[in-house]
Amino acid sequence: MSNPEPIQNDIVVQRKKDEEPKFKLNKKKVHHFSMEHQRARAGILFATPWIIGLLLFYAYPLVSSLYFSFTNYNVISETKFIGLDNYVILFQDRLFWKSISNTLIYAAMFVPLSIIVGVSLAILLNLPIIGQGFFRTLFFLPSLLPVIALSILWQWLLNSQIGLVNYLLDLIGIAGPGWLSDPTWAKPSLVVMMLWVIGNAMLIYLAGLQDISQDYYEAAEMDGANWFWKAMHITLPLLTPVIFFNLIMGVIQALQEFTLPYALTYGTGSPAESLLFYSMHLYNNAFLYMKMGYASSMAWVLFIVIMAITLILFKTSKKWVFYQGD
Amino acid sequence: MKTQLTVKKIWIYSFLIIAGVTFAAPFVWMISTSLKPNSQMFSYPPQWIPDYLYFEHYIKAVTDIKFFTFFQNSLIISCLSTIGVMISCPLAGYAFARLKWKGRDTLFIVTLAVMMIPFPVTMVPLFVMFSKFNLVNTFLPMIIPTFFGVPFFIFLMRQFLKQLPKSLEDAARIDGCSEFMIYLKIMLPLCQPAILTIGLFQFMFSWNDFLQPLIYLNDESMYTLQLGLQQFRSAQDTAWGPMMAASVLISLPIIAIYFFVQKAFIKGISFGGVKG
Numbered sequence: 288m289s290n291p292e293p294i295q296n297d298i299v300v301q302r303k304k305d306e307e308p309k310f311k312l313n314k315k316k317v318h319h320f321s322m323e324h325q326r327a328r329a330g331i332l333f334a335t336p337w338i339i340g341l342l343l344f345y346a347y348p349l350v351s352s353l354y355f356s357f358t359n360y361n362v363i364s365e366t367k368f369i370g371l372d373n374y375v376i377l378f379q380d381r382l383f384w385k386s387i388s389n390t391l392i393y394a395a396m397f398v399p400l401s402i403i404v405g406v407s408l409a410i411l412l413n414l415p416i417i418g419q420g421f422f423r424t425l426f427f428l429p430s431l432l433p434v435i436a437l438s439i440l441w442q443w444l445l446n447s448q449i450g451l452v453n454y455l456l457d458l459i460g461i462a463g464p465g466w467l468s469d470p471t472w473a474k475p476s477l478v479v480m481m482l483w484v485i486g487n488a489m490l491i492y493l494a495g496l497q498d499i500s501q502d503y504y505e506a507a508e509m510d511g512a513n514w515f516w517k518a519m520h521i522t523l524p525l526l527t528p529v530i531f532f533n534l535i536m537g538v539i540q541a542l543q544e545f546t547l548p549y550a551l552t553y554g555t556g557s558p559a560e561s562l563l564f565y566s567m568h569l570y571n572n573a574f575l576y577m578k579m580g581y582a583s584s585m586a587w588v589l590f591i592v593i594m595a596i597t598l599i600l601f602k603t604s605k606k607w608v609f610y611q612g613d
Numbered sequence: 614m615k616t617q618l619t620v621k622k623i624w625i626y627s628f629l630i631i632a633g634v635t636f637a638a639p640f641v642w643m644i645s646t647s648l649k650p651n652s653q654m655f656s657y658p659p660q661w662i663p664d665y666l667y668f669e670h671y672i673k674a675v676t677d678i679k680f681f682t683f684f685q686n687s688l689i690i691s692c693l694s695t696i697g698v699m700i701s702c703p704l705a706g707y708a709f710a711r712l713k714w715k716g717r718d719t720l721f722i723v724t725l726a727v728m729m730i731p732f733p734v735t736m737v738p739l740f741v742m743f744s745k746f747n748l749v750n751t752f753l754p755m756i757i758p759t760f761f762g763v764p765f766f767i768f769l770m771r772q773f774l775k776q777l778p779k780s781l782e783d784a785a786r787i788d789g790c791s792e793f794m795i796y797l798k799i800m801l802p803l804c805q806p807a808i809l810t811i812g813l814f815q816f817m818f819s820w821n822d823f824l825q826p827l828i829y830l831n832d833e834s835m836y837t838l839q840l841g842l843q844q845f846r847s848a849q850d851t852a853w854g855p856m857m858a859a860s861v862l863i864s865l866p867i868i869a870i871y872f873f874v875q876k877a878f879i880k881g882i883s884f885g886g887v888k889g
Contacts (some may be wrong), residue, residue: 322786323713329792330714337705338720340761345727348735348742355737411629422629424875426636431867433821435839436860439846440643443853449655451642483639514621543731546823553847566733573737574828586734593731 349590355583362577373584383585385560386568389474393564394541397478401537402530405485409492410522423493430486438550441480442467467551470561477547477562488533495529496522527608535600542593545570565589647671647857654854670854674862677855682834683841690752690826690837691819697759698766698815699808705762706770707796711782721771728764732824740828754829755822759815766811773807774800813874817867838863 356373360366377383412423432440444451445466453463466476503521512520545566548556554571556563569589573582641661646654647670649663674680708714709721743754777800785795801808826840836844842859849856 326712326792327714330708330712330717333704333708333712333792333796334714334717334720336701336760337708337724337762337767340701340758341720341723341727344739344758344761345730345735345764348738349730351738351741352734408632411625411632414625416625416629422633425633428640428868428871429636431817431871432860432864433839433867434823435842435846436643436864439842439856439860440639443646443857444639444642451638451659454657454659483636539729539731543733545733550823550843553843566731569733570736570824570827573740579737579741583737586737589731590734593729597729 352583352586355580356587357584358580360580360583362579366580369580373581374588376581377584377588382560382563382568386556386563386565389556389561389563390542390544390565393474393477393544394538396474397481397541398534398537400478400482401485401488402534404482405488405492405533406523406526406530408485408489409496410518412489412493413496426489427486430484432484434546435550437480437484438547441476441483442551445476468558470559473558473561477551480547488537491533492526492529495526499525524609528610531600531604531608535597538596538600539593542596543589643857644861646853647861649854651854670858671862673852673855674859677849677852678841678845678859679833679836680838680841680859680862683836683838686752686835687820687837687839690755691816693752693756694759694819695812695816697756698763699812701760701762702766702770702811703774703801703804703808704796705767706774707800709767709771710774711777711779711800712792724764724767728768736824736828743829749829750831750835751829752835755819755825763811763815766814769811770804770807773804777803809874813870816870820867 357368357370358366359369359372408426412419412426416422429437445453447453447463447465447468450463450466452466456463464472466472499522503525504517507517507521543566544564548562548564549567549570552562554567554575556567565585566589569582569585572578572585645661645663648666648668649660650667650669653660653663705724709717709724739754740749743749748754748757781799781803782790782795785799790798821839822837823839823843826837830836830840833841833844842856842863845859846856
């Protein structure tokens with residue numbers, strides 16, 4: 288470990304520092320070739336592709352979408368600056384409000400359920416059970432399916448006449464609704480589909496559970512705690528950072544949900560616009576009606592809403608998220 | 614005490630089996646439907662196991678849709694974008710994790726913030742940009758950006774590189790290794806599991822992606838599997854057999870890859886999530 292070279296180098300730099308100011312130029316030169324500087328240059332060099340990518344594919348589109356949102360940009364006619372007109376029209380657009388309420392209702396149903404189901408499955412899979420590996424794979428497997436396959440499969444399962452789900456409900460004497468053709472049941476159907484592909488979140492919870500030290504449980508057992516006490520006072524509090532992570536991710540994803548409702552309805556959002564999600568309305572405006580400026584104003588509303596909700600969640604997190612070692 | 618334990622076990626296993634059956638049933642039903650003739654498909658009560666294996670739906674699925682063209686397109690996009698992130702993200706991750714330079718920490722926070730920008734927000738300007746370069750209806754809009762880096766993967770690479778011991782490169786620096794050689798000869802080999810993970814994620818993402826192909830690809834001959842199947846489906850809404858067979862076929866590559874690299878995969882997911 289005691290290679291003399293860098294020490295010598297340090298001494299050289301040190302000496303230069305102590306010398307008269309007339310050596311300033313010289314000092315600079317030495318510094319230029321010092322490792323620190325070399326490393327700093329390398330750092331910027333290594334980061335250059337990403338800096339370019341960041342500017343080109345993230346910063347520029349974000350800013351230019353803000354600019355578009357103040358224009359009537361529509362590919363065909365001349366682009367004009369129209370101030371806040373897009374936003375004014377937007378707030379009078381019935382489908383805009385419909386798509387917002389659809390998206391929010393869906394998110395309000397899906398996100399809490401995904402936490403409950405995800406945490407429950409993870410706790411179950413963290414127990415010392417026979418066939419643990421098998422069950423872990425089984426619960427994870429659906430999340431590998433492409434969304435198109437998922438939508439085709441569930442359209443078949445939820446078919447009101449020939450679907451398997453209604454057949455099973457029929458067995459226990461319930462007349463199943465026309466899941467995807469009934470506006471009241473369309474969103475719950477979507478929630479069920481998304482819960483089936485919860486594998487990713489479940490694995491993250493599982494990893495979180497494995498990070499909790501067994502010592503806590505042993506200490507609690509000595510004091511005669513039952514499983515419920517342990518779940519409420521050890522498992523859940525120590526899992527809150529992971530729950531928080533999945534909550535943020537879940538909300539962001541739910542608010543921009545696109546592929547599944549689009550694939551199920553071929554972009555129409557039927558029945559009765561109950562599956563017209565915000566991103567679908569945005570896509571339709573941009574690429575179907577070519578109202579790119581208008582769509583950009585929708586994009587910025589989405590961006591601001593997502594930012595605001597994330598910020599609020601972060602603010603509240605101080606009250607309920609516990610970090611080990613705090 | 615002992616009976617209490619048994620009761621608890623019974624509860625646990627009943628939950629597990631109910632949940633297991635619920636999760637497995639749709640899968641089994643998909644495969645079962647794809648392998649039986651129409652007469653058995655609509656039978657009442659439903660028939661779980663076909664009388665005999667019927668492969669006609671699979672033949673229909675690959676001949677009615679330009680399956681192999683779509684397959685090839687999906688494969689080209691997925692492979693090239695996977696190569697893209699495997700080159701670009703370790704570079705940026707290394708710069709963030711192990712090199713000190715001005716503005717690094719600010720840029721890292723910006724990188725994290727960028728992860729939050731939803732694709733629908735940037736998709737219109739991106740489309741306009743790529744159409745100005747005449748790249749719409751090519752695969753390039755889905756490939757080029759990956760060669761510059763994907764924020765989430767850069768974050769994963771940084772987290773991975775950060776926990777490697779510092780003595781590694783110090784020794785190499787003392788020996789007069791250039792920064793690039795240190796990266797190439799020391800860091801990259803050590804990063805293999807992380808690079809494999811991000812490659813897998815990207816491959817899965819590209820393979821399953823629907824929105825980007827929907828925006829950028831117009832000609833049927835350019836469609837990916839996801840897009841092709843969706844278009845086919847809107848034309849024949851009730852061809853359940855072939856559609857189920859096609860669903861199985863487009864899912865198989867991903868499931869195969871998963872079983873092939875299961876360990877790395879699970880590690881990658883839990884690593885990315887928790888160590889945030």
